[in-house]
Amino acid sequence: MDANKSLDRQLPHVPGFLFFIPVSTLITLVYGTTALESTYENSDLKKPEWPSWKSLDKWFLSSDAQPPVRPSSIASINSMIEDNAALDLPADADALWQSEHEWKGLLHAQLLRDPRSNAYWRTWIELDRKFGCELLPACITTGEKVRTVVFSRLTRELGCLGSVSRMSAYDWRNKEPGLLDSPLFEHNRIADMFAVVIRFCAWVVAEISVRDWAAVIDAGLSNEILLKNLVPQFNEQSGHWSRPIAEQLRGLAQDSGFSSNGRASAFLGEVLAGRYLDISDKQRTLRRWEEAHPGKPRDSVLETLLEAVQPLLDQHGGLWSSASAHNRKFKFAWLNAVLLREMMQKDLPCWHIQEVFDTYADEFRKARALLGKPLS
Structure with missing residues (x-):
């Protein structure tokens, strides 16, 4: 397969997130600026033909990033992108939604091992991508986008317990230019984002307890x-x-x-x-x-x-x-x-x-x- 064609097919890489904070952002937040490089370079999932972290930073992550042009560099990116076993992305995806890419990589790292657990979280990750890449771009006004998020299944089932009732009590059609800067919206978005992290952790612990059920009963x-x-x-x-x-x-x-x-x-x-x-x-x-x-x-x-x-x-x-x-x-x-x-x-x-x-x-x-x- 031609390297340039493969790279073109997979891009653009869509940054940002809605409910699933990118794993890279979370790792940096929790463990510091050098943790992400260490995690990537020492991962069991990383293959020899994949690019180094410094190359990824130079090509995509830094503020002055420049896409690779050398055929060997493009080939290394394609090797990484096309490894569907690692990324677990649709073969016909027309973009890489950052949070989907990284959270599916987290699932592949087997923090959750039960197929039921993985299916549960894949459903939410893919719904998050649908909102970010399809539903929200189709909205015309900021108010419409906000209402789409507020009344979504993601807010209702992955966010905080009071998010829907709290957010739905406000008329989001008013003062549209300032909607995204309002403390109500900002605080609820931050809270719902971190609630997803907490819920995922709860699932990891619950699954471990089921795997070690005899010991849990004995205790x-x-x-x-x-x-x-x-x-x-x-x-x-x-x-x-x-x-x-x-x-x-x-x-x-x-x-x-x-x-x-x-x-x-x-x-x-x-x-x-x-x-x-x-x-x-x-x-x-x-x-x-x-x-x-x-x-x-x-x-x-x-x-x-x-x-x-x-x-x-x-x-x-x-x-x-x-x-x-x-x-x-x-x-x-x-x-x-x-x-x-x-x-x-x-x-x-x-x-x-x-x-x-x-x-x-x-x-x-x-x-x-x-x-x-x-x-x-």
Whole structure:
């Protein structure tokens, strides 16, 4: 196949998104500017004939991007685009909708393994593309576009629980030039976008619980919404949010045999220090993870900590007796901490942020029911 023809057939690449924030944007938001390159270059899905990350950035991603012109460069792009097994895109697609492309790549990475789970999320991803590439471009006015989004299945079933009633109460035909800048519209769009991320995470956890059903039953957790303690909750009395990283640190300590009301950082810092004489230094490091706004736990420290507590997890961990499980729990906690920070910075009111995080329990129940293990 002629390389130029193949490249022309697949373009244009349509940037942007509606409900599914591009995975590349989410990774950068959560893990920083260099994380995306590392994720791509180290992915098991990346094939030798695909272009390097630096080439992709030069050709498509940077502000001064220039499409490739050399035949070998175009061939490397075509090799990547035409791998339908990786992209899971329609063979006759006339454009690449960015969020569909990236979220289907996420599904291919097997975060979800059950065919029912993948079918469920593919349906929503493809509907998001239909809205972005077909339905909204067909709308004539801004008000019509807004109403199309507000009353969509995507808003009703993937957004926050109160989005439809809240948005439908407003007459979107008025003041059309300022519609997209109104706090009501902006806050609801941000909330619904992050709600999709939370719902997907809930589905991942629910599917894991079904795969490990015997262990879940043995732990007496078959009717519990797993990892709910890592989802931020607002305390009306104190006026503060719960701390996901601190909650996970305490959970790790408890699964390692810690039963005191003291600080988890003190117990785990002593375990982390081991035979060395730097206990206070290790405790101080972990104490920073208990703060209201902690930085991301360093991978090297977390890896060393989990290695140190593994013998204790073997004794006391129960359902969470593996270091790898706790590593994933730390990642989930950090994701929640970042989403909380982002919504606070964008001035969403606390009740609205809480509504976003409340979708976790809602989607967990839905996933368990659709996977044949409903909560009673």
